[in-house]
Amino acid sequence: MADSAPKAGRDVSSFSADSRWHKPVVGLISVGLFLAVWEMAPRLGWIDPFYTSAPARMYSVGLEVFQSGELMENIRVSLVEFCWGFALALLAGIPLGLLLGTNATARALLDPLVTALYCMPRLALLPVIIMWLGIGMESKVVVVLIGAVLPIIVNTMAGIREVDPNWARAAVSFGASRLDVFVKVLLPGSVPAVLTGVRLGLGRGILGVVIAEMYVSVAGVGHLIVTYGAAMRVDHLVFYSMLVSVFGFAAVTAVGKVEERLQSWRGD
Amino acid sequence: MAHIQIENLSITYQSPQDGKPFVAVDSVNLTIDQGEFVTIVGSSGCGKSSMLMAIDGLIAKEGRVLVNGREVNAPGPERAMVFQEFALMPWRSVLQNVLFGLELQRWKGGDRIKRARHYVNLVGLSGFEDYYPHQLSGGMRQRVGIARALAVDPEILLMDEPFGALDAQTRDVMGDELLKIWDREKKTALFVTHSIDEAIFLGDRVVVMQKGPGRIKVVIKIDFPRPRAVELRDEPEFATYRRRIRDLLSTEVQELQRIKEDSHG
Numbered sequence: 001m002a003d004s005a006p007k008a009g010r011d012v013s014s015f016s017a018d019s020r021w022h023k024p025v026v027g028l029i030s031v032g033l034f035l036a037v038w039e040m041a042p043r044l045g046w047i048d049p050f051y052t053s054a055p056a057r058m059y060s061v062g063l064e065v066f067q068s069g070e071l072m073e074n075i076r077v078s079l080v081e082f083c084w085g086f087a088l089a090l091l092a093g094i095p096l097g098l099l100l101g102t103n104a105t106a107r108a109l110l111d112p113l114v115t116a117l118y119c120m121p122r123l124a125l126l127p128v129i130i131m132w133l134g135i136g137m138e139s140k141v142v143v144v145l146i147g148a149v150l151p152i153i154v155n156t157m158a159g160i161r162e163v164d165p166n167w168a169r170a171a172v173s174f175g176a177s178r179l180d181v182f183v184k185v186l187l188p189g190s191v192p193a194v195l196t197g198v199r200l201g202l203g204r205g206i207l208g209v210v211i212a213e214m215y216v217s218v219a220g221v222g223h224l225i226v227t228y229g230a231a232m233r234v235d236h237l238v239f240y241s242m243l244v245s246v247f248g249f250a251a252v253t254a255v256g257k258v259e260e261r262l263q264s265w266r267g268d
Numbered sequence: 269m270a271h272i273q274i275e276n277l278s279i280t281y282q283s284p285q286d287g288k289p290f291v292a293v294d295s296v297n298l299t300i301d302q303g304e305f306v307t308i309v310g311s312s313g314c315g316k317s318s319m320l321m322a323i324d325g326l327i328a329k330e331g332r333v334l335v336n337g338r339e340v341n342a343p344g345p346e347r348a349m350v351f352q353e354f355a356l357m358p359w360r361s362v363l364q365n366v367l368f369g370l371e372l373q374r375w376k377g378g379d380r381i382k383r384a385r386h387y388v389n390l391v392g393l394s395g396f397e398d399y400y401p402h403q404l405s406g407g408m409r410q411r412v413g414i415a416r417a418l419a420v421d422p423e424i425l426l427m428d429e430p431f432g433a434l435d436a437q438t439r440d441v442m443g444d445e446l447l448k449i450w451d452r453e454k455k456t457a458l459f460v461t462h463s464i465d466e467a468i469f470l471g472d473r474v475v476v477m478q479k480g481p482g483r484i485k486v487v488i489k490i491d492f493p494r495p496r497a498v499e500l501r502d503e504p505e506f507a508t509y510r511r512r513i514r515d516l517l518s519t520e521v522q523e524l525q526r527i528k529e530d531s532h533g
Contacts, residue, residue: 170355173324173343174369174420184372188359262359 053238061239070224075243078220081137082209085144089201093149094194097156102186107157118150123208126215140212140220147208148201155200159193160186192262199255206248271456272300272323272424276331279318279482292318294481295331305450305457307471309464311517315482316460317352320428323458324349335424345373348422352429354409356401356416363388363397365412369420387415390449407438414446418453425450427459431466443469444498451495464517465501468509476516485516 035055042049049057065071100107100114126143133139167185168176176184213222221240228236279293293315300306308316322329325342326349332339335346348369356365366384375383388397391411401409410430417425430446431439443466450457461467467474471490478485490509492500500506 164355166351166353166355167357169326170349170351171368171372173326173349174372174416175343175345176372180372184368185357188357191359 051234053235057235058239058242061235065236065239074219074221074224077137078209078213078222081140081213081220082144082205084137085141085209086148086201086205088141088145089148089152089205090198092145093152093197093201094156096149097153097194097197098160098187098190100153100157101160101190102182114150114153117146118154122146123211126212129212130216135216135218140209140217143208143212144205148205151200151204152194152197155197156190156194159190159196162193163189192259195255195259195262199252199259202251202255203248206244206251210244270299270334271302271304271336272298272458273334273337274298274300274319274323274331275334277319277322277333278330279315279322279327280330281318291481293322293329294483296482296484298475298484298487300456300458303454303456305459305470305472306475307459307461307467307473308475308477309461309467309513309517310477310482311479312462313482314477314479316477317428318482320349320426320458320460323347324426345420346423347426348417348420348424350410350413350417350425350427350430352432354401354406354413354433356409356412358401361398361400362393362404362412365401366415366419369416373420375420383419383421384415387419388412390418390452391415392445405438406434407442410434410442414449418449418455423456425455425457425459427457429460429462432462439463439466440498446470447494447496464510464513467513468506469496469500474509474513476513488513 038052039055041047042052042054062071096110100110122143125146126139129142130139133142163186167189168181171181171185209220210222210225213220214226215222217223221244225237225240225244228234228240274296277293277296278291281290281292282288283290296319298306308319310316318327321327323333323340324347325333325340325344334340335344340347357368360368363381363384366388367380370380370383385397388394391414393408393411393415396404396408401412404412410433413430431442434442447470457470459467459470461470468490474488474490476485476488477483488509492503492505
């Protein structure tokens with residue numbers, strides 16, 4: 001064999017062993033540095049901790065709200081709202097995106113609407129949604145749904161349309177029916193793009209649930225944030241804000257990792 | 269016996285710019301015998317790839333294509349195609365890509381894997397079954413493309429510039445190996461290329477095409493015995509064939525140049 005064979009299964013794009021650790025290490029250093037400055041600034045008397053809180057205080061707040069049961073109860077409320085909304089977004093968004101990607105008539109019909117909705121300030125609709133659905137769980141579920149569903153639709157549609165036509169042609173050449181082309185080429189070929197939509201939808205869904213709770217509600221992390229904010233209890237406000245941020249970071253990074261693994265063949 | 273019979277084959281495209289019809293292939297007649305290796309050579313735009321697509325049944329055509337005396341208008345299991353851009357599924361491993369056609373043609377499960385492994389070995393990729401296309405070189409990818417086509421046990425191999433995306437060295441090696449495989453597998457082969465050397469080295473006959481619109485200019489019989497070795501390219505007769513085909517193709521370029529200049533001034 002004259003072709004140059006790759007020596008191991010490793011991708012050429014990671015050229016050295018330490019480059020794999022480079023990004024997370026630098027990331028950790030930057031977060032650590034930020035926390036250190038945040039902790040030291042009030043202690044050195046540079047700023048008043050009443051306004052900024054401090055990382056060490058996060059720990060005592062966390063312990064307190066965990067022991068009182070406030071933490072778990074409100075996380076549960078927010079998570080249930082989020083999960084319902086996001087599940088509905090996946091259930092509606094992926095099939096709709098597939099339809100729009102494969103059917104020109106559906107695309108002509110719905111594409112302008114989807115684009116318009118994508119650009120609309122959805123949170124401005126909050127009062128109307130609450131008017132319709134009340135201040136309970138339903139209104140939050142809907143806010144998450146409309147936040148997350150659009151990037152999922154748009155990216156799924158784009159994923160189908162960007163599937164290399166050569167793959168479909170090869171399939172037809174080997175005797176594929178239209179259904180075969182859809183199942184064996186279009187679906188697997190669009191998976192990375194669908195994941196991109198899921199990742200973008202996650203961020204918007206998390207933001208949606210918190211902001212909807214902040215607007216009007218009786219429970220949930222967003223409700224706590226606005227309540228503590230009104231009472232000027234900065235430690236608690238910052239604690240819950242960071243909680244949302246850490247959760248969002250973890251979720252988005254997890255999907256991003258899966259995406260990256262599939263990404264290796266995209267655009268290749 | 270005539271294996272493939274092409275009668276009055278014409279292909280017309282709608283130009284995407286002005287919607288006017290554009291004749292890519294005009295009234296081609298060609299008969300290919302069982303087990304023959306026919307190469308089609310011509311400059312880009314002469315309709316040689318379109319012709320192959322029409323024979324596979326992938327694009328609309330006028331005229332008739334007969335395989336074993338029966339007219340064909342759609343892809344069928346007796347024909348298999350090897351594509352220039354490889355057209356491998358990037359989410360499938362080497363073995364899964366070779367299995368692709370077998371799955372579509374509903375081969376039995378156990379048979380499938382056995383056949384796929386056999387052809388992965390035949391094209392020299394044993395040990396690479398679980399690699400993904402993006403981990404392979406261009407030459408290796410096209411080996412997968414060839415294995416995928418052979419695995420469905422076609423009578424006819426249609427190859428559309430299969431080595432067009434490879435460097436010259438790899439290309440020669442692949443041509444040599446393709447002939448060895450073809451000697452064993454006894455398929456009828458139709459091979460489109462723009463490389464004159466490749467056309468002579470591989471073909472029992474070379475179909476030289478001209479463009480504007482795509483027609484067969486001449487069909488040249490290549491009188492080299494088989495099996496053929498790489499050294500064949502250094503033979504004086506090889507050079508004679510090469511010069512003849514190059515002259516045929518270059519007069520065409522000159523003619524086109526003249527027509528262009530005439531129409532401009």
